[in-house]
Every structure is written in C-alpha cells, then in structure tokens.
Amino acid sequence: MALPSGRPKWACTVVVGAVLAALAAGDSSAQNAQEKEKTKAARAKGKNTPVAKKAPNALDPLAAAAGKTAPPPGTFHYTFKIISYDRTPLAASYYPSRLGLTAPVLLLVHEKDRSRKDFTEPIADLKGVGLAEHMQAQGYAVLSFDLRGHGENLRRPLASKEWRMMAGDLQAAYRFLVDRTNRGELNLGKLGVIGVGEGANLVAAWAALPGGAVSIEGRVSDLGAVVLISPLADGEGFLLREVASQLAQRFPMLVMAGQRDASSAEPVLAIKPLIERDRKNKVELFPSSLHGYKLLRLEPKATSILARFLEGTVKYKALEWTPRYNLTPVATEDIQVVRNTKTVEPAKAKAEEKEAPANKAKDEAKDQEAAPAKK
Secondary structure: OOOOOOOOOOOOHHHHHHHHHHHHHOOOHHHHHHHHHHHHHHHHOOOOOOOOOOOOOOOOHHHHHHOOOOOOOOOEEEEEEEEOOOOOEEEEEEEOOOOHHHOOEEEEEOOOOOOHHHHOOOEHHHOOEOHHHHHHHOOOEEEEEOOOOOOOOOOOOOOHHHHHHHHHHHHHHHHHHHHHHHOOOOOHHHEEEEEEOHHHHHHHHHHHOOOOOOOOOOOOOOEEEEEEEOOOOEEOOEEHHHHHHHHOOOOOEEEEEEOOOOOOHHHHHHHHHHHOOOOOOEEEEEOOOOOOHHHHHHOOOHHHHHHHHHHHHHHOOOOOOOOOOOOOOOOEEEEEEEEOOOOOOHHHHHHHHHHHHHHHHHHHHHHHHHHHHHO
16 A cells, blocks of 8 residues: 655655554454444334444543633634644634534645644625634535644654655544544545645545555445645655546545646646546636735635535535444543634725735735745
8 A cells, every 4th residue: 555656665655654554444343243233223113314423432422622601603613633643733613513513524734834723714796704713604614734843832843754744644634524523523435635735645645545545444435525726746755746646536626726736736737637637627827926825815715606506516525424433532632612603894804805806816816926946
C-alpha cells in the first residue's frame, strides 16, 4: 500500500499503510457479529428506524463538556485536540448538526502554512459568516483540524516524511467522525471532504489509499464526494495527476482553481479531461489569480458552486443511517464549548459585499507579484 507520490520508495510507506490498515480493522470479528445480530433482531421486530448505539464506554466526553446547559443545536461548536495514531495532538473544531441521524458531514483540510481558522474567516457571499458555521447552518456536521506543525499545534518546519504521515492524521479525524455517527449525531454515509492547496493534494492521496475513510476491514470507503480547491502539481510530494486518475471514477469530484493562478491553473487544466470523463465530476475555473483560501473567500460564486455540488452529492443522498463497527473512538482532550459568532447585520453584509471586489483586486495583485517566487 503506497501513497501516490513522485518518490516511489518512501521510507514511511509501509508504516503509513500499516497504520491505516490497523485503523480500518476496527473491532474484533466477535464484536462485529454481535452488532450485526442486534441490527437483524431489531429489524425483525419491525423497528425500521435505526437507533444510535453507544460506544463501549458510554461516557461521551463532548457531551460531558457541554453539560446540561449546552447551547441550542446549530449555535455552537467544540474545540479540542484529536490524538493521532502516533500520539501527536491535533487542534480541532467540531460543529454538530441539528439533524442528527440524517445529517451530512464535511471534513475541512487547510493549505500549507495556514490553519483551520481559514474556515472561520467571514465570506461576503455568505453574508459575513465563515464556511464552517455556514455549512453547519445548512444542516451539515463539520470537522476541521490543524495539520501537524500548523495553527494551534506546535509550529515547526516539517520534513517530507511528516507530510506523508498526515494521511494517518486524516484517518484519525475520520475515526472521530465514526464515533459521532455511532452516537447518532450524523450519517457518515454522507461524507464530503474539502481540501485547499497542499491540503487538496493530501486529501486526494488519502482518498486513494485502500484504507482511507474505511471504518473496518472489508467495508468500502465512506467518502461520498471530494472537493479540491487550488491543488498543486506536486503538493509536498503528493502528485495531483497520479491520484486524479485513480479517484475520478470512484466518487464525485469538484476541482476549483483560478485561470491565472501560477501554482494551480496548469495542473488543473492537465487533469481536466481525466476528471470530466465522469459526468458527476466538475472542474471550475475562475477568471482570477487568487489561490487557496483567498479563492474560496473572495471569488464571487465560489461558495455557491461548492454548496450546490455538495447538495447533489452528499447532502440529499438517499442513504439510511447505519452504525459503524469501529467502537473504539479516537482519543480527545482539552474540550471546550464555543458559541458561534453572530450572523452579521444585513447592512454590514452589504458593505462587505461592496468591498469584496476591491479586496479581490488587491489580493490578485499581491499574488501576481509573488508568482515568480512560487515558480
């Protein structure tokens, strides 16, 4: 099991492959058989509506942190740390949905030298609300986390080996979502993943792994759709063309980039024929030089295109909730409950919409000045 890359003999290929295989293995076959029998018995009794089952340890650390005075559903989120497979703590935010068992879910992955805060920055097209809160308001459960060496984690330069280990970090984030679906908070069969910049390459490489987004050995991947925003030809060793050919026929994909983006336009155009072989897939090129989170925040209609794609691929997917048989949740710590920011007043939203074109022009000018350095 090898991660797609320009370096065919990675030192950690076997390690990452073994880790994902172990994570996908989940619980023992005896536990699996027991849970399956329970499900069959319930259906035999005419219980058509699934009942969320509890993890072996019934205590829910997130619910315990919220207590009896938790804010109303959809008005708050949790911040905490996910403990990855090698015991590395990763700062994360989880926005629970008000829809429970029917809720679609999104995993958001930021670009290099950025953080999950990019998904909380106000977007004019969303009336000044960040992407994470907006998608929560649309009924999604949302999880974002800081990649190791980034954001609220211990900041430090990362070696190529550590970037490749991040596939395991995405799997740890996925295992957190497995626990939340088992607690009846979301439907993991409606999973969408959004990656930005180098994070898009990382998401694509993880999705291409046999164990990526798989809760137990023998199950197919839970990935329902993948969105790649400003992917690079080579994102820290993850080659876009190599993984695109593997993913294009497996599940719906949306790839977004600026036509004048010196880092992403050419590689996206190169994979466009591969992606669009399947009519469920889409490549969206904007008349812009904006890259990554700037494209998401400042390019008009970028978020509406993103939302429509996810609605058609995961949000309204007709799929009944079923539990997952990986009952050992990923460890979490430092859990806090945070009320969401208030939606901006209409007047303020209109002012931000008027300022958006000017902000976009300024950022495009900066990106064009920096283009030679990126090359």
